[in-house]
Amino acid sequence: MLKSVKNALKGVLAWVVIALLVLSFAAWQVPEMRNFAQNSALRVGDRGFSAAEIRTELNREVANRRQEADGGYTYADAVAEGLPGQVVQQMASRAALEQQAEALGLAMPRDLVREILNADERFQDPATGEFNTTVLQAVLQFYNMSVQQFEQLMRGEFLRGQLISAIASGPGAPSTVAEAVLLRDIESREITYAIVDETLAEKAATPSEEDLRNYHASNPEQFTAPEYRTLTYAALRLEDFEDRDSISEERLREVYDGNRERLYETPEQRTLYQIRFDTEGEAQAAVAQLAAGQPFEAIAAAKGQSLDSVTYEDVAAGDLVDPNVREAAFAADLEPGEYAGPIQGLFGFAVVQVVDMTPPTTRAFDEVADEIRTALLENETRKALYDAVEAIENQRDTGASLSEAARAAGVEPATAGPVDAFSFGPGGEVVAEVPGDVLKEGFDLDEGAESVAVEFEDDSGYFFVAVNEVIPSTLRPYEDVAEDVRRAWVRADKTRRIATAAEKLRTAALEGDLAASAAVAGAKVETLTVNRGRLPAADLSEGLNEELFLARVGEIIQGAAAAPDALALVEVRGARHDLSRINPGQAQMLRQYLTFQMDQELFDAYVAAVRDDLGVRTDASAIDAIVSEGG
Numbered sequence: 137m138l139k140s141v142k143n144a145l146k147g148v149l150a151w152v153v154i155a156l157l158v159l160s161f162a163a164w165q166v167p168e169m170r171n172f173a174q175n176s177a178l179r180v181g182d183r184g185f186s187a188a189e190i191r192t193e194l195n196r197e198v199a200n201r202r203q204e205a206d207g208g209y210t211y212a213d214a215v216a217e218g219l220p221g222q223v224v225q226q227m228a229s230r231a232a233l234e235q236q237a238e239a240l241g242l243a244m245p246r247d248l249v250r251e252i253l254n255a256d257e258r259f260q261d262p263a264t265g266e267f268n269t270t271v272l273q274a275v276l277q278f279y280n281m282s283v284q285q286f287e288q289l290m291r292g293e294f295l296r297g298q299l300i301s302a303i304a305s306g307p308g309a310p311s312t313v314a315e316a317v318l319l320r321d322i323e324s325r326e327i328t329y330a331i332v333d334e335t336l337a338e339k340a341a342t343p344s345e346e347d348l349r350n351y352h353a354s355n356p357e358q359f360t361a362p363e364y365r366t367l368t369y370a371a372l373r374l375e376d377f378e379d380r381d382s383i384s385e386e387r388l389r390e391v392y393d394g395n396r397e398r399l400y401e402t403p404e405q406r407t408l409y410q411i412r413f414d415t416e417g418e419a420q421a422a423v424a425q426l427a428a429g430q431p432f433e434a435i436a437a438a439k440g441q442s443l444d445s446v447t448y449e450d451v452a453a454g455d456l457v458d459p460n461v462r463e464a465a466f467a468a469d470l471e472p473g474e475y476a477g478p479i480q481g482l483f484g485f486a487v488v489q490v491v492d493m494t495p496p497t498t499r500a501f502d503e504v505a506d507e508i509r510t511a512l513l514e515n516e517t518r519k520a521l522y523d524a525v526e527a528i529e530n531q532r533d534t535g536a537s538l539s540e541a542a543r544a545a546g547v548e549p550a551t552a553g554p555v556d557a558f559s560f561g562p563g564g565e566v567v568a569e570v571p572g573d574v575l576k577e578g579f580d581l582d583e584g585a586e587s588v589a590v591e592f593e594d595d596s597g598y599f600f601v602a603v604n605e606v607i608p609s610t611l612r613p614y615e616d617v618a619e620d621v622r623r624a625w626v627r628a629d630k631t632r633r634i635a636t637a638a639e640k641l642r643t644a645a646l647e648g649d650l651a652a653s654a655a656v657a658g659a660k661v662e663t664l665t666v667n668r669g670r671l672p673a674a675d676l677s678e679g680l681n682e683e684l685f686l687a688r689v690g691e692i693i694q695g696a697a698a699a700p701d702a703l704a705l706v707e708v709r710g711a712r713h714d715l716s717r718i719n720p721g722q723a724q725m726l727r728q729y730l731t732f733q734m735d736q737e738l739f740d741a742y743v744a745a746v747r748d749d750l751g752v753r754t755d756a757s758a759i760d761a762i763v764s765e766g767g
Contacts, residue, residue: 177758178224180231181750187758194223194762215595220763224754232746233296317730319713324667326710327684330654331675332641333702337633343625351625352614358624359617364562364607366553367578370528370542371571373597377520383512391508392501400499403452407492408465411436411446412484419478419485426475432489450494458482465490522761525589525598538586538602554607574601582606591760630701638694638703645692650707663709676704684708 176184197219202209214220343351352359392400409432413419422435433443448455456462458481465488470476477487524545531541542549555567557579570578573592578601581587586602614621637657644653654661666673672681680695687693687708697704 177755179753180228183231191762228752236746237295328663329706330659330661332638337637348621352621360611362556363609364554366605368551369574369601370547370549371599378517402497404496405450405494408448409489412486416485422487423477
C-alpha cells in the first residue's frame with residue numbers, strides 16, 4: 137500500500153505534500169507582525185488567502201521538494217531560490233484560472249471527479265483493476281484530509297485543466313517554420329571585410345577656443361551636473377538587533393524537550409510483506425503455506441500479485457491505516473522472517489511477514505543545540521527588528537519627523553549628500569555610506585517626502601528615508617569644465633575622422649570592389665567563411681557579426697570593429713546552407729519544441745491577462761513575515 141501511496145503522490149497530488157516543519161513558527165512562539173493573519177495576505181479578484189493558507193501551501197511545496205531530494209532540501213534552500221514568492225504567484229494564477237473557468241460556465245461535478253479518480257490507475261488494485269479504497273484512505277490519512285477536502289482539491293485541479301487544455305489545443309507550429317529555423321541555424325556566409333582605423337583618417341586638428349565653446353554649447357548633456365539630493369535615513373539591519381547572550385541553556389533544553397518526540401525522534405521502521413484476503417479461510421491457508429516453508433512471493437503469485445506490489449519498505453507504525461494490522465506487524469516479539477495472521481482488519485483478513493527492522497533513533501540534545509540556538513536567535517532578532525520598525529511608524533503617526541521617530545526607537549539616523557543617483561558627490565567623490573537601496577528610494581520621492589518602511593533587497597532589514605533637499609541638474613559653465621570639453625572634442629573629432637575615412641572607402645567600394653579599394657587605401661583586408669553559431673570573425677564586433685547574417689548578398693554593411701575606435705566594412709559575397717548538418721528527425725523535434733513554446737507563451741499571456749482583469753493584491757509585510765518565520 138505504501139508504494140501505491142508514493143506513486144499517487146508523484147502524480148496529481150505532487151504539490152499537496154503536508155510538511156513536518158523542522159523548526160516551526162509555533163514552536164518558538166514568536167508573535168506575528170501586525171496581526172497579518174486576520175486579513176488577506178493575497179487577494180485575487182473575489183478570492184482572498186490568509187497568511188496561514190500561504191504558509192500551509194509553502195510548507196507543502198517545501199516538503200514536496202524535500203521528498204524528491206530524499207531529505208536533502210531545507211527551508212533555507214527554499215528561501216535562497218525564491219520559492220516563497222513563486223508559491224504566492226502560483227496560488228494567484230490558480231485562483232485566477234479557477235474564477236475564470238467558473239465565469240465561463242465550466243463545471244466539474246462531484247460525480248465526474250469521482251469518475252476520473254476511479255479511472256486513475258494509481259488508485260487501482262493491481263490484481264483486480266478496481267478502485268482501491270485502502271490506497272485512498274492512506275493518502276487521506278497521510279495528508280490529514282477529509283474526503284470532501286480531497287474532492288475539492290481535485291475539482292480545482294481538473295477545472296483548471298479543462299481551461300488549460302482548451303487554450304493549448306491549437307494545431308501546433310507549422311513545419312515550414314521549423315524548417316526555416318533549421319536553415320537559419322546552418323547558414324554560412326562568405327565575406328570580405330576591411331578595417332578602418334585612425335591610420336587611414338586625415339590628420340587631427342588642434343581645436344580653437346571657439347571650437348571648444350561651440351562644442352560645449354552644442355552638447356549640454358555631456359557637461360550638465362546631475363540632480364543631487366540630501367537625504368536622512370534610518371537603516372535597521374538584522375545584525376544590529378542580534379543578541380547572542382539572550383538564548384540560555386535552560387531555554388534550549390526547554391525547546392528540545394517540548395519538540396523531541398515530534399522533531400528529533402525517528403520511530404522504529406520495518407519492511408513488511410502484506411497481503412489481504414477476502415475470507416479468513418484463504419488467509420489461514422496462506423499462513424499454513426508459510427509454516428510449510430513456502431516463500432511469501434509464492435503466496436503473492438497465487439493472488440496474481442508480484443512480491444514488489446505487496447512490499448512496504450521502511451514503514452513506521454503510524455504509516456499503517458488499519459489499527460489491527462499495525463498492532464500485529466509491530467508486535468514487540470515479531471522478529472525478521474516471522475509472520476502474523478490471519479489478522480481481521482478493516483478491509484478483510486491480512487497476513488504480514490517482517491522482512492527487516494530499523495530501531496528507533498533519537499538525536500541527542502548536544503547534537504541539535506546549535507540548530508535550536510540558531511533558529512531561536514534568528515526569530516528573536518527578526519522580532520526585535522519588527523518591533524523597532526513598528527516603534528518608528530508609531531512615532532511618525534504622532535507627527536514626529538523621521539529623525540525624531542528613529543531616535544525615540546533607539547535607532548540613530550544618518551544624513552548624507554549632496555549625492556547623485558549613482559553615489560557620486562559634486563566633486564566626483566564616491567558617497568559610499570549611503571546603501572544603494574536607500575539611494576534608489578530617495579530618488580523616487582519628492583522633496584520633503586518621507587518613505588514608509590522599505591525592505592532591503594538582500595532581506596537584511598528595513599529602512600526609512602526622507603528627502604531634505606533637491607538640487608536640480610544644471611549646465612556647468614564652460615570655464616569649470618574646459619579640460620573636460622577639450623577631451624570630449626578630441627574624442628568626437630577622432631570618431632568623425634575615422635567615420636569619414638570609412639565612408640570614402642565605402643563609396644569607392646560601391647563603385648568597384650571592396651578588396652581592391654581597401655588595398656589601395658592601405659586597409660587590412662580579409663576574405664573568409666563564417667558560420668552562424670560558430671566562431672565569429674575575430675576582427676569584427678559582436679553586433680557586426682550578427683548583422684552580417686541579416687544583410688543581403690552583395691550588400692556592404694558598416695559597423696564597429698573589435699579594436700577600439702575602429703570601423704569595419706563587410707561585403708557579403710555569398711550564402712549557403714549545408715544540409716548535411718541537419719540530423720534525421722531534427723525538424724520534427726524542433727517543431728514539437730516550437731509548438732510547446734507557442735502553447736506556453738499563449739498560456740502565460742492568457743494567465744497574465746486574467747490576473748490583470750481580476751486584480752492581484754499582496755500584503756508584502758505579511759508575506760515577509762511568513763518567510764522570516766521559517767514557514
